[in-house]
Amino acid sequence: MTGSTETLRTVRSLSQEGYKYGFITDIEAEAAPPGLNEDTVRFISAKKEEPEWLLEWRLAAFRAWREMIEPNWAKLQLTPIDYQAATYYSAPKQNAGPQSLDEVDPELLRTYEKLGIPLREREALAGVAVDAVFDSISVATTFKEQLGELGIIFCSMGEAVREHPELVRRYLGTVVPQNDNFFAALNSAVFSDGSFAYIPPGVRCPMELSTYFRINAAKTGQFERTLLIADAGAYVSYLEGCTAPQRDENQLHAAVVELVAHDDAQIKYSTVQNWYPGDSEGRGGIYNFVTKRGACRGARAKISWTQVETGSAITWKYPSCVLEGDHSVGEFYSVAITNNRQQADTGTKMIHIGKDTRSTIISKGISAGRGQNTYRGLVLVQPRAQGARNHTQCDSLLIGERCGAHTVPYIEVRNPSARVEHEATTSKISEDQLFYCRQRGLSVEDAVSLIVNGFCKEVLKELPMEFAVEAQKLLAVSLEGSVG
Amino acid sequence: MTDTARVLEIKNLHARLTDGREILRGIDLSVASGEVHAIMGPNGSGKSTLAAVLAGRDGYEVSEGTVTYLGRELLAMSADERACEGLFLAFQYPVEIPGVNNMYFLRTAMNAQRRHRGEPELDAGQFLKAVRAQLKLLDIGEDLLQRAVNVGFSGGEKKRNEIFQMAMLEPRLAILDETDSGLDIDALKVVARGVNQQRAPDRVIVMITHYQRLLGYVEPDRVHVLRDGRIVQSGDKSLAVELERRGYGVLGDAA
Numbered sequence: 001m002t003g004s005t006e007t008l009r010t011v012r013s014l015s016q017e018g019y020k021y022g023f024i025t026d027i028e029a030e031a032a033p034p035g036l037n038e039d040t041v042r043f044i045s046a047k048k049e050e051p052e053w054l055l056e057w058r059l060a061a062f063r064a065w066r067e068m069i070e071p072n073w074a075k076l077q078l079t080p081i082d083y084q085a086a087t088y089y090s091a092p093k094q095n096a097g098p099q100s101l102d103e104v105d106p107e108l109l110r111t112y113e114k115l116g117i118p119l120r121e122r123e124a125l126a127g128v129a130v131d132a133v134f135d136s137i138s139v140a141t142t143f144k145e146q147l148g149e150l151g152i153i154f155c156s157m158g159e160a161v162r163e164h165p166e167l168v169r170r171y172l173g174t175v176v177p178q179n180d181n182f183f184a185a186l187n188s189a190v191f192s193d194g195s196f197a198y199i200p201p202g203v204r205c206p207m208e209l210s211t212y213f214r215i216n217a218a219k220t221g222q223f224e225r226t227l228l229i230a231d232a233g234a235y236v237s238y239l240e241g242c243t244a245p246q247r248d249e250n251q252l253h254a255a256v257v258e259l260v261a262h263d264d265a266q267i268k269y270s271t272v273q274n275w276y277p278g279d280s281e282g283r284g285g286i287y288n289f290v291t292k293r294g295a296c297r298g299a300r301a302k303i304s305w306t307q308v309e310t311g312s313a314i315t316w317k318y319p320s321c322v323l324e325g326d327h328s329v330g331e332f333y334s335v336a337i338t339n340n341r342q343q344a345d346t347g348t349k350m351i352h353i354g355k356d357t358r359s360t361i362i363s364k365g366i367s368a369g370r371g372q373n374t375y376r377g378l379v380l381v382q383p384r385a386q387g388a389r390n391h392t393q394c395d396s397l398l399i400g401e402r403c404g405a406h407t408v409p410y411i412e413v414r415n416p417s418a419r420v421e422h423e424a425t426t427s428k429i430s431e432d433q434l435f436y437c438r439q440r441g442l443s444v445e446d447a448v449s450l451i452v453n454g455f456c457k458e459v460l461k462e463l464p465m466e467f468a469v470e471a472q473k474l475l476a477v478s479l480e481g482s483v484g
Numbered sequence: 485m486t487d488t489a490r491v492l493e494i495k496n497l498h499a500r501l502t503d504g505r506e507i508l509r510g511i512d513l514s515v516a517s518g519e520v521h522a523i524m525g526p527n528g529s530g531k532s533t534l535a536a537v538l539a540g541r542d543g544y545e546v547s548e549g550t551v552t553y554l555g556r557e558l559l560a561m562s563a564d565e566r567a568c569e570g571l572f573l574a575f576q577y578p579v580e581i582p583g584v585n586n587m588y589f590l591r592t593a594m595n596a597q598r599r600h601r602g603e604p605e606l607d608a609g610q611f612l613k614a615v616r617a618q619l620k621l622l623d624i625g626e627d628l629l630q631r632a633v634n635v636g637f638s639g640g641e642k643k644r645n646e647i648f649q650m651a652m653l654e655p656r657l658a659i660l661d662e663t664d665s666g667l668d669i670d671a672l673k674v675v676a677r678g679v680n681q682q683r684a685p686d687r688v689i690v691m692i693t694h695y696q697r698l699l700g701y702v703e704p705d706r707v708h709v710l711r712d713g714r715i716v717q718s719g720d721k722s723l724a725v726e727l728e729r730r731g732y733g734v735l736g737d738a739a
Contacts, residue, residue: 435541436579440593440649441567441600450592454583454632 032089038062041189044089048158048192051165061178061188068182074345075374075406078287078314081252088190088223143207151200154209157225160196167198171229175258175295175322183254183289183316187223191256194224199234199265208464210239226257230265232298237268237464251276253312254289263298263325268306270463271319272471275311280369282341285313292319296328296354304331305348306462308471310478313342318376320349323357323385330359333459335471337478338371338403347377347408352385352418361392364456367403368479374406381418388418396426397455399448399479449476489517490552491657491688497549498713499537507533509713510549515657515706518685522699522724523692525710526732531692532576534710535661539573540566554656567593568600570656574646574663581633586645587615589633590652597653618651621681623674640671647678658682660691664698676701696728 032043041062045055070081147154153164160168178188195211211226230236240257253275259267269292278285288311294303305319321330332348350359365373373396381388396405407424429451437447453460453472460468492515499508507530515521525531537544538551540563551558558566581589595605606614619626622644634642643663650658660679664672679689679702691698699707699721707723708715711732717723 430579431542432577432579433581435539435563436575436581437593438563439539439567439573439575440589440653441564441596442593443564443596446592446596447564450584450589451581454581457583 031087034087035084036062036086036088036190040088044190044192047089048161050161053169054161057173057178058189058191061185062190064179065182065185065189068179068185070182074316074376075372075408076314076316076343076345078343081287083186086252089192147205147207150203150206152203152205153196153198155196157191157194157196157227160227164196164198167229168196168227171227171258171260173258175260175293176256176291181291184256184291187225187254187256187291191223191225194226194255195228196226197228197236197238199228199230199236201231201262202233203231204234205236208237208239210241212241222251222253222255224255226255227260228258228267228269229260230262230267230301232263232265234262235266238270239464239467240269240271241274251285252287252289255291257290257292257319259292259294259303261294261296261298261301261303261328264300265298266302266304267294268304269294269319270467271305271307271309272467272474273307273309273311273315274474277311277340277342278313280340282313285342286311287314288312288317289314290317292317293322293349294320294330295322296325296330296357298328299325299354300327300329301325302329302331304333304462306333306459307335307346308459308463308474309334309336309344309346310474312344315342315344315346317346318348320351321359322351322353323359323388324353325357326354327356327358328354329357331462332359332361332363332377333462334363335366335456335459335475336364336373337366337475338368338373339478340369340371342369343372345374345376347375349378349380350390352379352381352388352390352415354385356387356389357385358388359390361390361394362458363392363394364459365394365396365405366399366452366455366475366479367396367405368399370402372404372406374408376408376410378410378412379420379422380410381413381415381420383414385415386417388415388420390418390420392420392422393458394422394424395455396424397452398426398428445476445480448479452476452479491515491517491554492558492690493550493552495550495552497534497537497551498547499533499544500547502543502545506547507544507713508537511710511713511715513708513715515688515690517688518683519705520679520683520689520691520702521706521708522704523690523708523710523715524694524696524724524727527694529710530713531694531710532661533713535573535576535659535692538566538659539563539571564596565600568597572650572653572655572658574643574650574658574660576661576663576665578634578637578642578646580635582635584633585629586631586633587611587629590615590629590649593649594652614652618648621651622648622678624648639666640668640674643667643671643675644678647675647682651678651682654687656686657688658690660689660693662692662694664691664693664695672698673701696724699724 032040038059041058045058144154176184179185197209199205228238259269261267275286275288296303303321307319309315319332323330330350336344336346338344347363348361361377363375365375367373375394379390394407398405405426409422411420413420429448433451434447437450452475460471463471494511494513497508497511500506511534523531537546546559591611598605624644628641646663663675667675676698704721707719707721709717
């Protein structure tokens, strides 16, 4: 089994009783006082010993955020978030920036072991480099040296700010500006850590890069920020996995991910999100408000987003592609499951700017229990985008009578040569299908899982091979108890 | 013949739809190991309902009677348990499952049944070997296996695929629900060849059919005529020939 499989395996598992990763690590944490004001921002920046420019950057974000209002256009019902009650910085107490894994608190290593994430390189099998983010802090990055030999930088955001300030300064906020939206502004003000990767020109990253996010502390928001840059002709495949403890109150996760692909570069970004979804009555669970966007800056650049969203009480997330370079390509493959009282409002934006840009959107929404699942997407073709093409396919699958599926596509075409296609279907798992499977010997659960996996196939096949297998199992677990 | 050789024993079976309409009104049927029985009857006589009730489909209520399968109370088992215990139903209308590879489906089914019996699961290689052996017999191209279950299959392909599944799953009791309907003569011959090849001393095959046509290629040991939810006449293969010649109307009150 490769390390990446383990990442996924850990991310698997949920169902109201059975959320396997709901444990809490008893570790001494250093936290900012609750509440959010300029002092909080200064506190975080000081804790991280950041340069002045970054503090100013954060403060600008905070000031923008103060003027903004929480977006309410999504089809989501949630208890209002009290931004002054949350804690914006929580870090496991240890000497800042462990130099090696031997300096990492053994309790933390045990947590990741429990989660199945191998942080010790000698234990991690080849194929995956992992950066693990625990609450606000990146605790370990594996395989750094091997990657370094190729000129690849893969480290925590905090370390990138210290070691590669010129790169961070050049790219940070260029895809998702500080004032992009309410949650992105909040993140920009208080982001504590995250992952950073830079792939130099012409280098094909030889292993999957992987980040594993874990929220531990109570009443703590997690605001990580990820920045990936693929220079001309570079290639990288990146996997992100998430879990959180089971708690009765809602916890806020507001991340920002920025991707930059230069000429002929390719970035494949896969997410398997299994944040705690809340119990069957909708108590607790993560509020997941995430801004993910990639810019195809150069000609023939390509960015693919693949996401399997099974967790969180609320998912608000639109991984997008800005297709600036001529002939650049954007792809979005998504499976979103809502069971019990989960709500998801997710989709993508494909912004066609360059000539002959192409985008593909395949979205599979599965609703069970009382889950509500909305696809919301924008395809925008700018006047200069001669010959732009988009194909969108949105399929919804309903399981049971009390769930809902909604599709909200926005299409804006300002160039007459563009070709934009949109297909949408809604179906139910039929009694006939279930009976057919059971007549061949499959249990109800296995039958549902088989049918759902068939429904999601076009998306799952975009995942790296071994992840796909684990993602299938995750889907099955997510739907436990949804039929019969 | 001893009782243990009786694979299927149906006594006074009554079943109704959830809306209360009674479809089966007292079926009696006894099938011994190794036998092939044909159940014939006009439309609406309850043929497909009988198949559905035996296979454990939801939506029917058994109000009276018993069904004993290999000495066990069949009606107490769930649909998947019945399948795992060797009951196979070839569907009149095989169901499409988009995105699920036909081979993968079959292997999943086989392994579910093997687990139930406490046998080790087949790996891909063993499975493929077993598959190839059956393919030729049923004139099935390998491309059919790589397509999604029944999606875009022609009528003949669907039926052949059902027989192929039957051959792979090696049931003790196979119920063929109008497997011959909608087939051209070539497809019919292929299906018949498959069924004949599946005849075995430890297997029971119950063919439900509207026409005598299939019986020209598969010779049944017994023929039963179902009418208004009861078996009104039983006999040997000559009964089928007579029915074909004179129609179902000859049986008592005309339709």
